[in-house]
Amino acid sequence: MAISAQSAKAFEDHNHQRCCGEVLEQAHKLATSGGLRLTPVRRRTLEILLEEHRAMGAYEVLERLAKDGFGKQPPVAYRALEFLVENGLAHRIRRLNAFAACMTPGQPHAPAFFICELCNCVAEVQDVSVRQAVEAAAAGIGFGVSRANVEVVGTCPACHKGRDQ
């Protein structure tokens, strides 16, 4: 089941070719400097997420990987995706049971995902204040934060507009 072909970098237009290249390059740098092994499957998985530029289900990614000559079984996709998520190169969007490439890899980030309930497109937004609010709330109950996942459901600008018409 395809989720959406819509832009995921906020909801702005952008030079997609360029954005893919940039992120991939950043990923490479991180891999070599950080001792990560960006193996062929992993690299290809990241490329697929970047090319599609949207949230993709694991099985959808798997199909693509299989076509490219990699294994056909679920663990192939799940392992590669897990690696990317663990190393900050991708995110898991739980509401959609899907994964999306991180648009700002490397830098310490506090992502929030805005998911359109009409077209299922996803925007990744870096927002420090959300993270700060979460940290403050955590401190209030003595909770030690390791990861925060913020997923907001609503309507993206395009769909919001269409609704009023």
Add this chain to the structure above:
Amino acid sequence: MAISAQSAKAFEDHNHQRCCGEVLEQAHKLATSGGLRLTPVRRRTLEILLEEHRAMGAYEVLERLAKDGFGKQPPVAYRALEFLVENGLAHRIRRLNAFAACMTPGQPHAPAFFICELCNCVAEVQDVSVRQAVEAAAAGIGFGVSRANVEVVGTCPACHKGRDQ
């Protein structure tokens, strides 16, 4: 698979018997005043979540419902749970593929869930500032928020303590 038997109302001690009764009573009021139909399955589902006072998987809830004489098929649980979530009487914790009764039904709320990665217990915290930060970020990209889901993973006070020892 049971998720946790740990308290979910922040991480404080509380009079459980009393808290269940209160929330159920509130749910009833909402149902009658709001025109909701809190049917036997739905009511029982809410009771189960309240009794256990933790995040429960749909199949786990289903087992209990079946024992109580309701249907044995997944839609029985999913429909009841969906109803409760739609009407603010329960929440879905996506990271755990689970559901938990809302501890503050009726009042307009902005819940954030704190999930302990060691014991899997869940705390529901009402925090306006998180919601405000989300709203602000949404406004920045022209996104219309309908629901925000904040799930924070880390260590609860009890487990955090244990770790240091």
Add this chain to the structure above:
DNA sequence: GCAAGAAATGTAATGTTATTACATTACCTG
């Protein structure tokens, strides 16, 4: 270089979560 251990991959099987479809029953409402 090469042996030993660690990490990654391939694959089969299975487990878990969730939905679709449709028949039936209960409940409003005129």
Add this chain to the structure above:
DNA sequence: CAGGTAATGTAATAACATTACATTTCTTGC
């Protein structure tokens, strides 16, 4: 009490995810 709507029961299946284990590739110390 007839007709429509909402809720329920049930079967089947879809979608998502993990376990287990064999095999290969990479790394590292000698």
